[in-house]
Amino acid sequence: MSSPITVGVSSCLLGEHVRYDGGHKHDRYITGTLGRFFSFEPVCPEVECGMTTPREAMRLEGDPAAPRLITRQSRLDKTDQMQMFCSARIARLKQLDLCGFIFKKDSPSSGLFRVKVYGQDGLPRKIGQGLFAASFVRNFPRIPVEEAERLHDDSIRENFIERVFCYRRWKDFLAESPDLGGLVEFHTGQKLMMMAHSPQIYREMGTLVAHGKNATWTDLLLQYEELYMKGLALQATVRKNTNVLQHIMGYFKKELTSAEKSELLEVISQYHNHLVPLIVPLTLIKHYVNRYNQTYLKRQVYLSPHPAELMLRNHV
Numbered sequence: 010m011s012s013p014i015t016v017g018v019s020s021c022l023l024g025e026h027v028r029y030d031g032g033h034k035h036d037r038y039i040t041g042t043l044g045r046f047f048s049f050e051p052v053c054p055e056v057e058c059g060m061t062t063p064r065e066a067m068r069l070e071g072d073p074a075a076p077r078l079i080t081r082q083s084r085l086d087k088t089d090q091m092q093m094f095c096s097a098r099i100a101r102l103k104q105l106d107l108c109g110f111i112f113k114k115d116s117p118s119s120g121l122f123r124v125k126v127y128g129q130d131g132l133p134r135k136i137g138q139g140l141f142a143a144s145f146v147r148n149f150p151r152i153p154v155e156e157a158e159r160l161h162d163d164s165i166r167e168n169f170i171e172r173v174f175c176y177r178r179w180k181d182f183l184a185e186s187p188d189l190g191g192l193v194e195f196h197t198g199q200k201l202m203m204m205a206h207s208p209q210i211y212r213e214m215g216t217l218v219a220h221g222k223n224a225t226w227t228d229l230l231l232q233y234e235e236l237y238m239k240g241l242a243l244q245a246t247v248r249k250n251t252n253v254l255q256h257i258m259g260y261f262k263k264e265l266t267s268a269e270k271s272e273l274l275e276v277i278s279q280y281h282n283h284l285v286p287l288i289v290p291l292t293l294i295k296h297y298v299n300r301y302n303q304t305y306l307k308r309q310v311y312l313s314p315h316p317a318e319l320m321l322r323n324h325v
Contacts (some may be wrong), residue, residue, distance in 0.1 A: 013048035014177050017102065017110035017145075019119045020053035022157050027053040031063040036157050039111060041171070046316060050105060054118040054141040058094030060087075067119045073126045073136045078117055088140070091118060095144040098157035102145075107152055108180065111172040112142050114158040121146075121156045127287070152176065163324040164244055172241045174315045175202070176265040179234060189221045192233065203240050205253045210240035245325075251281045254290050257306065264301040288322040 014229035020027045024082070039049075056062055065083060069076035078087045099274065112121045115215045118139045126137035138146075146154060153172035182195050196218050203211035214236045221229050254277045265273065277288045291312065298306045315321060 011047060011298045014108045015050060015106050016043075016047045017050045017052055017107055017117070019111065019113035019157070020056070020298070021052040021113055022111065023049060023051050025053065027056045027062055029055070029064050029066050034113060034157075036160075038160065039157060042319065045152060045318070047109075047173075050102070051096065052102075052109065052119075054091060054094055054098070054139075057098065058090050060090075060151060067117050068126060068133075069126045069140075070135050073134065073221075075138055076126050076138055079265055080210065091140050092144075095141050095215060095289070097209065098141070099144055099148045100195070103148070107149070108153075108177045108293075109169070110145060110149075111160070112156050114143075115158045118142070122153060122159075136176070151234060153242075161308070163321075165309075167321040167325050168242075168244050170319065170321060171314045172238065176238065178310070179237060181247065183230065189218075189226075189229075189323055190227070192218055195287075196233075196287070198308045198310050199237070201253050201309045202256065202314060204256065205245040205249050205311060207240040207243045208249075210236055210243070214240070247283065248280060248316055251277060253279070253311065254294070260303055260306055261297055261301065264303075265297065267296070286322075286323050287325050 018039060019034075020035045021032075022036045022039055024040065025034050026033050028034065048099065055064065055067075061115075063082045067078055067080050067087060069075045070079045078091050079085070080087065113118045114120055114122075115124060116139050117124060120139040120140045122138070123135040124137040124139055125133035127133050127136055142154075153169055153176060155169040158274065159306055179195075182191070185191065187195070196214060199214075200211065203214065208298070211214065214233060217229065217232055223253045224232070258265075258273060258277075261270075261273075273290070273293055276285065276293055279285045280287060280290050294306075298302070298312065
């Protein structure tokens with residue numbers, strides 16, 4: 010990418026002292042590693058809506074589908090204050106070129122998954138979502154989102170960052186004012202990537218493009234984007250990646266020698282058996298792509314969906 014990708018992030022994860030106790034939750038992977046490629050838009054709902062630091066801790070209570078934000082000791086209801094902030098902040102975020110958002114786990118404002126909601130019995134159930142996180146997801150349903158703590162999982166981290174880069178490519182494609190022929194070309198370059206995530210959704214995308222003249226251009230692009238991001242959100246698995254790697258071998262059936270085919274089959278088998286990470290067979294494949302000038306495979310995003318410096322495929 011020619012410039013950093015804009016990603017929203019909970020302010021405390023950047024080291025800002027905005028938490029209720031005056032502390033932070035600095036995540037050095039975000040600021041150090043991802044910061045080389047991402048430009049961050051920090052958001053702290055509590056501070057930005059007018060609350061002090063430090064402040065009284067809060068929690069979600071009531072109906073998990075529409076919880077209230079209540080201070081723990083003084084029992085003040087901060088829901089309306091937070092919701093007013095959410096509306097205004099979401100409007101400002103829509104003016105930015107966001108391609109992702111990283112939230113803080115368990116926060117009553119920013120928690121994305123399994124946030125505690127306290128019922129009338131006073132017992133918590135981990136079935137809620139922070140008020141700001143919920144508002145963000147409603148307004149940006151296709152933007153990749155994740156919690157910082159979950160990025161320590163190799164597969165989740167690779168999937169999220171891959172989606173961020175893919176969404177950036179899609180937005181860059183739209184900025185070129187493409188026609189149907191351009192969409193066909195874009196779709197062709199996504200083939201192996203989508204096969205690794207969801208062959209079924211890739212087929213649906215293909216059908217959509219093939220009948221593209223039957224829909225308005227705006228509707229076609231919206232439907233394609235929805236399927237594209239929906240498919241990418243399904244994690245690539247070892248089994249699906251193995252199928253893609255074997256599919257790639259078919260493009261070399263006239264070029265590879267017997268020894269080269271055996272070598273490639275061996276490293277694919279090692280990957281399938283969890284003996285080596287995905288980067289191993291891909292490195293050999295990319296060597297053959299360049300050696301035999303496989304122009305079709307050179308166009309495939311799957312071979313290099315994100316910067317090698319991130320080393321994401323060294324661990325999956």
